[in-house]
Amino acid sequence: KAVVSTQSTGAAMESVAALLCEDKAFNLKLATIKLRAINVIKDLKEQAAAMYKLQQEWIGDRFKQEMESIKIMCEMLRDVIESEKPLIQQIQLVDEQFSVNMGYKMFEPPATPLPDPPIEMPSPTIFSIAQIQELHRNLNSVAPSGFISLEVLVEMFEAPAFIPEIWFNVTTQQLEEVFSQHLSETKFINWNSVLLSCLLPMPLPSQKQLIATMAQYQQLDKEGNGRLDLSSYAQGDLWFIGDQSQDTFDRLAQLKTTIFALFCDSQYTIDYTDLLLLFSSDPDLTMGVLKALAVVTGQEVEWPQYVESPSGAESGAGAEASMPTKSIPVTLEQLERVISFNKMETESLKNTKEQLAGIFKEVMDQDTGVVDISSILVHPKGREILLRSSSYQLVDYATLILDAAAQDGKFAERISQPLV
Numbered sequence: 001k002a003v004v005s006t007q008s009t010g011a012a013m014e015s016v017a018a019l020l021c022e023d024k025a026f027n028l029k030l031a032t033i034k035l036r037a038i039n040v041i042k043d044l045k046e047q048a049a050a051m052y053k054l055q056q057e058w059i060g061d062r063f064k065q066e067m068e069s070i071k072i073m074c075e076m077l078r079d080v081i082e083s084e085k086p087l088i089q090q091i092q093l094v095d096e097q098f099s100v101n102m103g104y105k106m107f108e109p110p111a112t113p114l115p116d117p118p119i120e121m122p123s124p125t126i127f128s129i130a131q132i133q134e135l136h137r138n139l140n141s142v143a144p145s146g147f148i149s150l151e152v153l154v155e156m157f158e159a160p161a162f163i164p165e166i167w168f169n170v171t172t173q174q175l176e177e178v179f180s181q182h183l184s185e186t187k188f189i190n191w192n193s194v195l196l197s198c199l200l201p202m203p204l205p206s207q208k209q210l211i212a213t214m215a216q217y218q219q220l221d222k223e224g225n226g227r228l229d230l231s232s233y234a235q236g237d238l239w240f241i242g243d244q245s246q247d248t249f250d251r252l253a254q255l256k257t258t259i260f261a262l263f264c265d266s267q268y269t270i271d272y273t274d275l276l277l278l279f280s281s282d283p284d285l286t287m288g289v290l291k292a293l294a295v296v297t298g299q300e301v302e303w304p305q306y307v308e309s310p311s312g313a314e315s316g317a318g319a320e321a322s323m324p325t326k327s328i329p330v331t332l333e334q335l336e337r338v339i340s341f342n343k344m345e346t347e348s349l350k351n352t353k354e355q356l357a358g359i360f361k362e363v364m365d366q367d368t369g370v371v372d373i374s375s376i377l378v379h380p381k382g383r384e385i386l387l388r389s390s391s392y393q394l395v396d397y398a399t400l401i402l403d404a405a406a407q408d409g410k411f412a413e414r415i416s417q418p419l420v
Helices: 002-083 129-142 150-156 172-182 191-199 207-220 230-235 251-263 272-278 285-297 332-340 347-363 373-378 380-388 397-407 409-416
Strands: 089-094 097-105 147-149 188-190 227-229 269-271
Touching: 002 089, 002 097, 129 150, 129 191, 129 251, 147 150, 150 172, 150 188, 172 188, 172 191, 172 397, 188 191, 191 251, 191 272, 207 230, 207 272, 207 285, 227 230, 230 251, 251 272, 269 272, 272 285, 272 332, 285 332, 285 380, 332 347, 332 380, 347 373, 347 380, 373 380
Parallel strands: none
Antiparallel strands: 089 097, 147 188, 227 269
């Protein structure tokens, strides 16, 4: 029993010693783990502190960049406000980035204004387009029938605002002498002839140009009534062309529309035959009559070579003297239109038509019912009837007034004085 007891006591002591050894090893492991944990936590704290510091630096830099962008934007807006100009381009502030989007506009920028169209400078001797339009309105208001008495016409030109300066010092007698050039059988004047004279200077058409213009107007006249509206008239070409690309006022480029406005009727249509008869007028009355005959016949008319022209012209078409005059048929209706143009229906005109009808019947070809235009021009009475009218006599006002100035020393002195 004593041996057994001793052995039991020894085993117990060994167990206690083993437990103490394990406890010590366990505590050592715990201390190691704790130390490791402390080092890890310390390392994490250091990393967190470094990260926090870096984050603070980033936030500071970002704040500085944002404030710098806001400052730039404010300066730009201040300049725009002070200049009182619209801010056309889109401005953007995204995070710290400030930008101006040049490709995007906040509203449509104002178009660059076109330069003012050139204006016609007033001339002391030439009617401007505006003056002619004002004269037309006055004439149409005073004499809507188209015929105006010589006395009333003279009164209208006694220094109103719409005439060139050269007219300001013209006397009543001189005005009567100028406008009496338009008189024929009565004391009334078709004021279309006055407007035509006021349009000068402008190119005068030849017979060939008048015939070509008549042919194109006939093609544009779809209804065949002898009239054109503005759109159809604009499609045709006159015998002159302006240059609208010039920086200075181009009078010829404006004349085409002005001519329609001056000579159209109340329905804004124009009788193109009457228009071309009007522009047949020529400083040489004989040439004017030949142009009018070319308009109604559609062929160039020559003055008979074996008949002396009142103006000394050998041929209305400019043919050589050796060429024979060609045969051009003409009807009585065409001749009556020529001699009746721009005239009032009076008893005198009626008698003239009867005389022309008698001559026409005398020389008429019985087979065709027409006559050769040369037969009328050769006939003394027929020639006298055609050349009697002043409808185709183009009166150059400026030349007449300047001639009067040259003959009248006092008048020349008056027009040379500055006008206030």
